[in-house]
Amino acid sequence: MKFVRWMCALTTLAMSFGIAAKEIELRADDGTALTLLEQTVRVPVIRAKSGDTGAIDLFVVRIGRTSARTRTAHIILAGGPGDSGASLVTGLARRGGMGLFEMLDGDLIGIDQRGTGKSSPNLQTQVLYRLPLDQPGSPELWLPLMETASRKVAATFAARGIRLEAYNTRESADDVEDIRRALGYERVTLWGRSYGSHLALATLRRHPKSIERVILANPEGPDDTFKLPSRVDAVLEKFDQLIATDARWSARVPRLTVLMKRVLDRLHREPQTVELSHPATGETIRVAIGKFDVQWLTAQALGDPRTAATLPSAYLEMDAGDFRRIAHLVVAQRSRMGVQSAMKPMMDLSSGATRARRARIDREAAASLLGNAINFPQMYLGKAWGNPDLGDDFRRPVRSNVPVLILAGDLDPRTPVENGREIVRHLEHGHLIVLPNGGHHFDFFGSPQIRNVLVAFLRGERPAITTIQLPAPRFE
Numbered sequence: 356m357k358f359v360r361w362m363c364a365l366t367t368l369a370m371s372f373g374i375a376a377k378e379i380e381l382r383a384d385d386g387t388a389l390t391l392l393e394q395t396v397r398v399p400v401i402r403a404k405s406g407d408t409g410a411i412d413l414f415v416v417r418i419g420r421t422s423a424r425t426r427t428a429h430i431i432l433a434g435g436p437g438d439s440g441a442s443l444v445t446g447l448a449r450r451g452g453m454g455l456f457e458m459l460d461g462d463l464i465g466i467d468q469r470g471t472g473k474s475s476p477n478l479q480t481q482v483l484y485r486l487p488l489d490q491p492g493s494p495e496l497w498l499p500l501m502e503t504a505s506r507k508v509a510a511t512f513a514a515r516g517i518r519l520e521a522y523n524t525r526e527s528a529d530d531v532e533d534i535r536r537a538l539g540y541e542r543v544t545l546w547g548r549s550y551g552s553h554l555a556l557a558t559l560r561r562h563p564k565s566i567e568r569v570i571l572a573n574p575e576g577p578d579d580t581f582k583l584p585s586r587v588d589a590v591l592e593k594f595d596q597l598i599a600t601d602a603r604w605s606a607r608v609p610r611l612t613v614l615m616k617r618v619l620d621r622l623h624r625e626p627q628t629v630e631l632s633h634p635a636t637g638e639t640i641r642v643a644i645g646k647f648d649v650q651w652l653t654a655q656a657l658g659d660p661r662t663a664a665t666l667p668s669a670y671l672e673m674d675a676g677d678f679r680r681i682a683h684l685v686v687a688q689r690s691r692m693g694v695q696s697a698m699k700p701m702m703d704l705s706s707g708a709t710r711a712r713r714a715r716i717d718r719e720a721a722a723s724l725l726g727n728a729i730n731f732p733q734m735y736l737g738k739a740w741g742n743p744d745l746g747d748d749f750r751r752p753v754r755s756n757v758p759v760l761i762l763a764g765d766l767d768p769r770t771p772v773e774n775g776r777e778i779v780r781h782l783e784h785g786h787l788i789v790l791p792n793g794g795h796h797f798d799f800f801g802s803p804q805i806r807n808v809l810v811a812f813l814r815g816e817r818p819a820i821t822t823i824q825l826p827a828p829r830f831e
Contacts, residue, residue: 764793
């Protein structure tokens with residue numbers, strides 16, 4: 356085994372190299388001239404296996420005030436999984452300008468993770484599930500169609516010689532380390548939001564000596580890939596509390612959860628059919644709407660408090676018998692749902708969940724207002740993708756003495772505050788900042804208080820506060 360690991364290490368060193376960098380001038384919104392270097396770093400497909408398993412070319416951007424490499428660097432890990440880290444960092448640099456680089460005092464690194472963006476191969480695809488419009492949505496009706504489409508995509512990539520089992524967070528964590536070495540930085544600061552935090556923690560576990568410090572937003576721990584329905588219910592209860600303090604809405608919607616249950620129970624008994632014009636063809640169509648359609652759309656809306664703020668008015672409409680607006684959303688949802696990339700299901704399913712967490716999800720879903728819509732359909736498609744699984748050793752807590760700062764919003768059902776509390780328990784120098792009214796999408800640099808905490812943490816100071824209040828959502 357030692358010989359195999361030694362050979363794998365040599366292979367990694369041999370294959371990790373930068374292909375001629377392309378230098379581009381980037382002008383920030385504030386007029387600051389920045390230098391953007393595009394580069395490709397080649398990594399092995401699968402490191403744990405002996406022999407040549409092929410190579411993946413990772414697209415990387417490095418942005419700084421000059422083309423010269425600085426002493427420090429910040430690797431920004433995109434979420435999704437499947438978002439482009441190169442695009443994320445380029446946009447961040449353009450909007451942040453000189454103020455951002457003065458705060459960070461180092462280069463910004465963005466990675467198109469394996470399977471995404473300009474990295475090669477790219478696992479993007481546009482295979483639709485083709486969900487019928489004339490029947491109410493349900494897992495029983497939809498999952499066979501989703502499984503068929505997923506198997507088709509998996510078979511297509513396999514026929515091209517692409518090893519889908521290589522697309523997992525463990526390999527991506529080693530990709531981050533190879534990129535650090537290829538770019539020549541001794542140590543780096545990792546930033547990650549949502550899935551990016553999941554990848555950052557995996558990288559911290561595997562390569563602690565390469566990490567200066569870590570900043571996580573919307574934290575997703577090693578066993579947090581599949582969400583807990585009870586956390587969704589807790590966020591809905593918080594919306595109840597916010598509505599109670601809003602004079603415009605408190606009389607109309609005394610309890611949002613009670614209103615939601617009444618509408619969902621009605622749809623369970625009596626699915627609705629609505630006539631409307633198809634947005635693409637203009638022809639008149641009939642769309643059937645059931646309980647699960649509204650549960651799934653609600654679960655998606657809760658990802659952003661601004662979208663969630665429309666829920667009281669939407670449920671009031673449905674309670675009054677008007678399903679026209681929700682019908683348009685149902686048509687849009689069913690028409691575009693499909694396999695957008697093989698990378699996302701492989702990453703999520705490989706990270707998976709422990710048996711105990713799966714059992715807890717099943718128990719909670721049976722009593723939850725939205726059932727298990729928060730995890731649909733990914734949690735149920737393992738067999739179609741070959742049952743990838745990194746195992747429970749991957750899902751154990753990350754223990755480290757590297758400084759880690761975590762920011763978590765209390766209106767986020769996908770990566771809730773409880774995730775941050777569990778993660779920070781195992782970190783010797785971990786700090787959790789709770790953001791009341793913060794959702795799954797909040798502006799990292801939009802709050803002066805958040806910015807001050809980030810600056811202090813990057814200077815090596817311990818955060819002096821544990822909460823930062825964000826503005827409450829305004830119900831539309």
